[in-house]
Amino acid sequence: MNPALLIFFVLAGLALLGAGSLVLQKHPIHSALSLIVVMVSLAGLYLLMGAEFVAMVQIIVYGGAIMVLFIFVIMLLNAGEEEHTDLSKLAKFAGLPLALALTASLAALVFKPDAGVPTAAHAFIPKATEQISSMLFKEFVYPFELTSFLILVAIMGALVLAQREKK
Amino acid sequence: MVPTHYYLVLSAVLFGLGAVAFVFKRNIITIFMSIELMLNAVNLAFVAFSQAFGKVEGQVFVLFVIVVAAAEAAVGLGIIILIQRNRQSLNIEKVNLLKL
């Protein structure tokens, strides 16, 4: 039982716990909190894999921006407990089993040690951050610029959506 | 060292849970969050692969996914605010104008 594995199991457990409570919690704020737990523990896993930059970005953007936005909206709309309606018969009867089936099959299909995936031959990727940045500005420069454009559009879209139309 | 397929299984399960929440929850915001959860699961798989193959491409993709997620959250939450404003409810089953 090496420490890495130990840490992995702890963080993985946290993540699963968070995900589970995301499903089970009644109040959106609690769901959001549990989602934050998932994200932070995922960041921990990234660190464990030596992807420190991604880990930090995960926390900064996901934890610090996106989820804050969610919580902000929940607070703004003063969203209460979700009412437990079942207007959709399909979802009521078939939904859960199907989703669980999906989960199970996914997990089962992935869980094959002999799958073509090498088991982390080398510990960490050296200078991952530098590689990422150079890659962002060389190989992936067009997608990168496109994402900036996407963000711009998203901002404008959000503004248009959320502003009350002037009478 | 942690075997890669551990990560993969974890990501698969997280993804599945996201799907479960997706069909199980009624609150639009929560459904949104479950989508984020799925995205995160995918990110995990990406990073795991990137580490397994010793290539950073995977991590770059994660960055892109995060950016897209951010944009999506911005627009989506805007829409949610609109929905709340117009229908005074966040229950997705009450938002059903799109039918015969």
Added chain:
Amino acid sequence: MPTPILDILWIVPALPLLGAAINGLFGKNWPNKIVNTVALSATGLSFVAALEAVREFFEQGQKLVHKEFFDWIVAGSFRAGFDLQMDQLTVIMVLVVTGVGFLIHIYSTGYMSHEGGYYRFFSYLNLFMFFMLILVLAANYVLLFVGWEGVGLASYLLIGFYFLKKSASDAGKKAFIVNRIGDFGFMLGMFLLFKTFGTLDFTQLFAKAEPWSHESWGVFGTFTVACLLLFMGACGKSAQLPLYVWLPDAMEGPTPVSALIHAATMVTAGVYVVARSHILFSHSETAMVVVAIVGCATAFFAATIGLVQTDIKKVLAYSTVSQLGYMFLGCGVGAFGAGIFHLMTHAFFKALLFLAAGSVIHAMGGEQDMLHMGGLSKKIKVTYWTMLIATLAIAGFPPLAGFFSKDAILGAAFQIPGGHPLYAIGLLTALLTSFYMFRLIFLTFHGKQRYDEHHVHVHESPWTMLGPLVVLAILSVIGGWLAAPSFWGGEDHFAAFLAPIFGGAHAEGEAALSEAAAHQLELVLAGVAVFAALIGLATAFWLYLRQPGKPAEIAKSLKPIYTTLYNKYCVDEAYGAAIVKPLLSLSTNVLWKIIDVEAIDGTVNGIAHGATATGDVTRRTQSGNTRSYAVWVVVGALTILIIVFWPAIRAWAGGAQ
């Protein structure tokens, strides 16, 4: 030393283009002064450049200058470059275009000064100059065609200058459409030429064409067909039968435009093209005959209409048509030089006539009907005298320009075998011409005034307008003297100058007779022509000054003829009935009601209906409840998963049992 202008020949057309661009883009809010400066300097400079170019052309011994500036279209063996060339013919055209154009620009600054859209007007005018110069400088048919279409565009824009006036915009459209018909032929001609000779470059093409055998009368070989097609284009542009109808309407445009485009330059483009491709034409007798006949017919036809028009500009328009007919007649009888000669002189005095008419209209405050003028000669002296000179010139009185050129044409017509009927009609036309021109003069300037003082106070135009008149007057006096020596046995300098291009074209008729006889004959013909002109003058004088009542009586007595003439032989109506109506009904009843509505819309709507039908069925799955959709998504995911991993699953299942 500075680069000879010939090396940068493109500067000549480029300058007006620049002017047009500047005025058109920025001139909107500029005061007239600046617009003037730009437009005038553009034209003036290009005139100067042209002069310099001509000087150098003479300096280097009148050899053909051919410059390739850049490739424009290159497709396989086909090359149409932006090539400009300069030879004697070009020299004349360029000088006429730039010179007269410049004068008319000056005139316009006075004439248009109170009009709206001032900058627009000058921008268009410069644009026209550009295209016209391209046309005359072009070294291949394609580039020529560019200029050809360009001037068409400019003329369209300028005819419809007062686009708020329905008649004006209609006239513009009419001109454009009628020209399309001609251009259609022109292009076909070009294609045929290219197909035959594999090039459209003048020098190469003519060099290739030279050795081919001539096609005698009635043979419809390549040359005949090609030439007739080209001539069709020329008819469109130069308002010959049967495509002349647009020119009279084109008088809707401002008078300077009528002067520049519809008298001096553009309309002569057809003549230019015929002269330019004289080698092709002279290869086909049929084509020549057709050209001659059409020209002659047009000349006479238009002249007859001109007899009875009362709108001063209309009269001039018809006289333009008939003069153009003359030019074609000249070309048709092989006297290309004479044709070009007449083109030049005509440019002078017809421009002058129009400008003077414009001055009159200006003086009368927009009145165009001669019946409401009269007795103006005292009031507006300069205009009167200049216009009188022009009239004498066009009527062909010696020693004015018109006399020589017209005489040259008639002489050529007389001398070719079987040319006498042509000559006769030409002579008759000359008589008519002199008649209606003097009718114009008398109605306008003499007799008792038929307008009322209180409404129109007649005033002489500013010198910006009179200056060009005077210059043009001088030109139309001396314009023809180049050819003068031939009368006292000297040689015709003009013909000699053009000889390198048209070869002995002019001479072929005279070859029959001896030198002296030819000279005799020439004098005789001249005398006859002058006599005819005098008759016309006398008749006009008698009818319109001696007893002004007569014309009405005559009109009454010859009612049918008069009405026919007055209604311009109802050509427009005939065209309307013959072509426009059928086309309209076709497009409404067939193209619109059947093809568009039934076929196209039918298909589209049919598809739409199909979509609706399917939608009605499939929409039942759309419960509108997002959670159900979510479940569907999950189902889809599962399916994909199973499909993708099917082998693994089966193996696993196999392993299980």
Added chain:
Amino acid sequence: MISFLQQNAFWIITIVKIALLLFIVLTVNAYLTWFERKVVAHIQSRWGPHRVGPHGLLQPAADGLKFLFKEDPTPAGVDRFVYYLAPFLALMLSLTALAVIPFGPDPINVFGQKIYLWITNPDIGLLVLFAITALSVYGIALAGWASNSKYSLLGGLRSSAQMISYELALTMSVVGVLLMANTFSLQGIIEQQSNAKWGVGILGWNVLAWTRQGLMWPQIFGFICFFTSAIAETNRAPFDLPEAESELVAGFHTEYASFKFAMFFIAEYTAMITVSCLATILFFGGWLSPFPATSVWTFTHYIPSITLIPFGLWVIYDGIRYETIFGKLVLPAVGFAMFAIGAALLAGAWIAPLHTVNEFIQPVFWFTAKILVFLFFYVWARGTLPRLRYDQLMNVGWKVLLPVSIANVIVTAAIVLWRSHA
């Protein structure tokens, strides 16, 4: 026993360091409150605390006790879990931030163990700090939401909006420095500032950025943006809208009492300290001395002592004149202690071991000095500037700071590129 220590030296040392740091920071926090109240008081020409202990020096202790012994009511209808979570979150995060801050370059050698003046020094120290800043929104937002009170909710809303908005400017304003340093490691950033023109330390700092390669783009704008948005991030005046007394009673911590309130309090002050450290490290050369390092300038090494001795003497003098007996006793003692330390350091000029000590404290001294300056700025700003209106706040964040810092990034990038090519 020894062997055990040998094996787990790392863990032990770390734990000890953490404990030490916590102690120091909490004390500093306590006295920061005292300092703040004093300064603000003098700005407003009041006396400030002066009852408890001489010059009110024991006021913090009194406050601490009060916090501990106050009743701790939980308002009705609160979301208990979140209500209790929030203050812990706030405190934990702000304290965690300190873990990555290096306080000095060279280690102390004890029992052959190199003990560095930082708890951990990751390559991505700066990112870690930002991550923590990003998360520290939750403490306030959740507190605001959980308290089930309009004031708190508004406070929470405001703070979350405000912190998201200013986080952008905060991050962007630092990028210029990163471009010049080429690393996320705080230590690396400090060391990069050490190659100053002509070795004159102060020129090398990123605010001036006059390196041996020539004059880079001075990060003064970056610094201004950074500090402004940092104040906003820490919800301090003039950006303290989340707790605007005049509008929201006490904003997000209206419903919190006794020690839960104290947690927010401590969190806030710790955040102040962190920000000051960060500003020092990023823009003012961290522990680097502003003077050249040449032997001519060695006398600057005695600045600490030269500052301590007169101050100590003054404290003694003041103590003797103090009204209360207690003060008459304590203050001179404190003053004498200061004087003694200063003297000892001065003596380092002749006594070898003291000399090494003196050399060792140089960086720490400069670092602390700079931090104190920034803390004073904090207090000064609070004492003088009026609170912004909410729309003004947003305007400043989005329409001023963000564009300026982005422009700063662009210019810096251009100049760095140019320098690296030239």
